[in-house]
Amino acid sequence: MILSKASASGTGETYTRRYPRSVLKSAEYELVRESVGLADRSARGKLRLLGAEAAEFLEGQVTNDVEALEPGTGCYAALLNHKGKVRADMRVLRGPDWIWLDTEPEMQAVVESTVRTYGIGRDVREEDVTESHAILSLLGPESRSALEVAPAPEEHSFVRAEHGLYVATDLGVDVICATADADAVRLALGVEPVSEEAAECLRVESGRPRLGVDFGGDTIPEEAGLNERAVSFTKGCYVGQETVARLHYKGRPNRHLRGLRLSDPVPTGTELYLGDRAVGTVGSVMVSPVHGPIALALVRREAGPGDELVARDPRVRATVVELPFAA
Known part of the structure; x- marks a missing residue:
């Protein structure tokens, strides 16, 4: 908590x-530090982008290089306003003919509105898959060994496997599956569940900020330490780029x-x-x-x-x- x-x-x-303190000294914290535990992160907002121009469209909206992604890879990216301040952040996964986005629940409407407003006249459409899909996070050093096949170790790399998509994260592996199958997947994985508190403790210890808690809509990516993870300085134009580039090359936050x-x-x-x-x-x-x-x-x-x-x-x-x- x-x-x-x-x-x-x-x-x-x-x-x-x-x-x-006793809760975070319990077996569940030891699991995610020494072995593997399972946290349910299904509350995140989830969207799927479809259409021949989906990648090109998203490229002009977010801070990272979506068009450079190969199928089976992904990135972390932010959506900015024209002043270069963060409106939403998201995980982006590129499939063969789709793009998956997941974000903080409160930011889903911002992302949806962006697609609907600026995607007019483009071959891109969004599907809200929040209710139909679950995200089960395997946390800990033995996360990969809990799966029959594991994604490449690079963060955001993923493979399609028996239980859904297996996505490499900084703390383990996320399993993205149909909500209807989530209970069966938990049972098949055989991993002990852990609370949100244990997962959040790992996040804070690793220094990963959370939008809406650690930074908000008055924040430029560099201030929140997002440049290395979320910003490409070699890609084409996107909303808010001028401010981000000027601060990076000529200023200091x-x-x-x-x-x-x-x-x-x-x-x-x-x-x-x-x-x-x-x-x-x-x-x-x-x-x-x-x-x-x-x-x-x-x-x-x-x-x-x-x-x-x-x-x-x-x-x-x-x-x-x-x-x-x-x-």
Whole structure:
């Protein structure tokens, strides 16, 4: 469970949902660190693009090079506004005659609207496959050995196999299957289930930010550390490209995604101070069995690794560290 700041009754009162350390010291965390566990990520929004111009269309909309993908490969990409700020992020998989997109549930409507608005007159159409397809995530070092055939190790590479698509991820392998078959697939895989909390802890430890929690619609990709994973600087034009390229080649971002080692957990959204100056806000917060209380945060560039920041409400110390968190 990500610790969050929330309204109790619409009055503005906030509270901290403290996550019990005992849960993340349990067998499920050990599974994803030492072996393999299965997390259900079926809540993600899922779209399939069809049509002869689907790849060409998407190429002009997102930050990564979709047209360069061979069938059986994929990438991570972002959809920007004209000012270069992130509207949505997504995983892109290229099949023989289709393109698969999955995104945060809240961002699906943004992606759908983009296709419908800017795809007019093009041979591209979208299908909402959120309800008809499930995503079962195998997490841990033994993820690949749990399958009868594994995809290439490169992230986003995939193969079609007995239970659906097997997609390589940074933390294991995703199995994309029909929702109607999901229970049978779980049974056939024979992998112990793990909670969302265990999966989220791995994500935070690895320094992967989540749109809507760690960064939002006021963020340029480089600020959130997305350039290496999500941006191609050799592809053709796309919406927001000028800002992204100018910052990359001629400027430097005002903010950076950093890790925080906390003296105690704080709610997501808590403001951080360096001296008397507010320099950022806390994103995802977890209590890691390995690292203790940790967080991701967008902080101003003057707050660098080794600096000690302070949260005032509640009063907590936060030491800035590079990502990912060192073991």
